[in-house]
Amino acid sequence: MGTTIQLGDTTVDVVRKDIKNVHLSVHPPAGRVTIAAPSHMSLDTIRVFAITKLGWIRQQQTKLLEQEREAPREFLDRESHYVWGKRYLMQKTESDEPPVIELCHRRMHLRVRAGTSREKCQAVVENWYRQQVRRAALPLIARWESRLGVKVDRLFVQRMKTKWGSCNPRGRTLRLNTDLAKKPPQCLEYLVVHELIHLLEPTHNARFTALMDHHMPQWRSHRQTLNRLPIRHESWGY
Secondary structure (H helix, E strand, O other): OEEEEEEOOEEEEEEEEOOOOOEEEEEOOOOEEEEEEEOOOOHHHHHHHHHHOHHHHHHHHHHHHHOOEOOOOOOOOOOEEEEOOEEEEEEEEEOOOOOEEEEEOOEEEEEEOOOOOHHHHHHHHHHHHHHHHHHHHHHHHHHHHHHHOOOOOEEEEEOOOOOOEEEEOOOOEEEEEHHHHHOOHHHHHHHHHHHHHOOOOOOOOHHHHHHHHHHOOOHHHHHHHHHHOOEOOOOOOO
């Protein structure tokens, strides 16, 4: 059952679950705050916990609000687009053939039919990004499955508005954000490892951190790289 608590101008969404520990999260892009708490914990106890974390919450919200946003994309010639952390200039051509995207000499060549709308161009580009993430993620998943002794049954790559990735330990499914194709390759590997370790430890507790430290000692650096890069320009929903 969900509820909210108000701490000054900060609203905290509270969800009680069958868990042992309290989990506090500040979500991009605007800094929405959520707390997942054990089912038996009283709302007063949760409020006290949130108050003790208020300084950290506001610090995280400030970081998110100051994070650089991408300019809205119009899919025009010489517009900047990013692929695996590198900048490409778009070169758009029209042809009576199926749409295609190719990279060559720091150019992203977008070929579409005459009269293709901006929305359709966006769909073509996002589908291409989705393919890039899937193609790059599959060998990473296979490698880390072997190292961690886990198994993923299904991989989904999709446009995600509040997360870079997620894992369902019960269903052994992994979801990755399409926009990871814009970030440096090490960001994708960090997300893969992060989510696969959730198959061993579903929560972000001390054991989870210890597993990350053991298998990917540089994971904090990769997370910082991911979080300081520009994020998509849009009004993200929740």
